Amino acid sequence: MPRRPRVLYVTDLAYEARGRRYCDEDIRLASRLRAWFDLALCHPLDAVALMDGFDAVVVRNSGPVLGYQEGYEAFRARALERGTNVYNPLTGRADMAGKQYLLDLTTAGYPVIPTVDRAEDLDRLPRADAYVAKPKLGADSIGLRFVRPEELAGLPYADGILVQPRIDFTYEVSFYFVDDRLQYALYAPDPDRRWELVPYEPTDADREFARSFIEWNGLAHGIQRVDACRAPEGDLLLVELEDLNPYLSLDLVDEATRTAFVRAMADSVNATIDARTALN
Structure with missing residues (x-):
């Protein structure tokens, strides 16, 4: 045998x-x-x-x-x-390597929450009532905090932080892949109860959105989770691409x-x- x-x-x-x-x-x-x-x-x-x-x-x-x-x-x-x-594989370009990919995807024009890591780039962000500051090497919301617009210029960017506008999204949705195939999707209908997930039936546009990030990451094999939010205008925006150990x-x-x-x-x-x- x-x-x-x-x-x-x-x-x-x-x-x-x-x-x-x-x-x-x-x-x-x-x-x-x-x-x-x-x-x-x-x-x-x-x-x-x-x-x-x-x-x-x-x-x-x-x-x-x-x-x-x-x-x-x-x-x-x-x-x-x-x-x-x-x-x-250890070649992942997303969360496995930190949050730099959010900057790279923003620069490349992907549908991601706009992200900057320098005070001189703040003008690239849309105006918002509040912003999110988080460490590049963060995980599970560790170190994440909300800041007012007038606080942005004084943030410690040299310490390795990212800044994004706070999005008043309709809901969050996650797409679960093995290799390049979508297995299922789940979403949180209530933004205030983001851990209460239920099955979600993705549209063709949703599938194309999620698959674009899997293709960008380039892993031949592996499990990946594409986390997104539905913006007020109706578009999906990437929140996180988890390629290390996604729950x-x-x-x-x-x-x-x-x-x-x-x-x-x-x-x-x-x-x-x-x-x-x-x-x-």
Whole structure:
């Protein structure tokens, strides 16, 4: 009997998120992936010591990197040095590399909330009653604050912050991809209760919007979440492109959608293993 692929599933089962239990998602997802892989779970700080014995290292709900920045940098350096098969690949251009992509997408003219990181560029932002200031290396709203227009010029831009207008959006919506295929979408009908998500049926225009950011990021394989808001004018604007360890809210979709997602993820991880085997 051929050996089954071995997967190291990196997660922090003790991580606490507001309004959600990330550990439950990983426990259930990992248990289903065992149909395809010999699978072991480990904390992100243990990944460097363990990863050489596996065919793929799958990074899932490991919490914000800010909580273990030194350990994460060691993991990246070791994985790149050893050519480790990390899923998602470490070549992501979005949240995996910080918030610089919001500036890049703004400059390139993509439908994203306008973003600047210098006082001299403030005139590029539309006028608003309030603005959002957040660190380039932020996550989970860490360090985010709202500021008045008269405060913008005095912000500490040298410390690495981004500024955006505060958008009075109609709702937020997230699109969940495996590789380049949209698996499902969820949205929060009430902007004041953004964690209460329900299934969303995307239009063709919505799909095209979300897929444009997946194509921009250029990952051949991996799980990505495109977070957007519906602006008052009716257009979607990108809020975040999560390509490191996006929470999937799998408990909020029906069983058929969940089963299809798990199968797509298993096929995707297997494709990275097969590609690595072919190279060797």
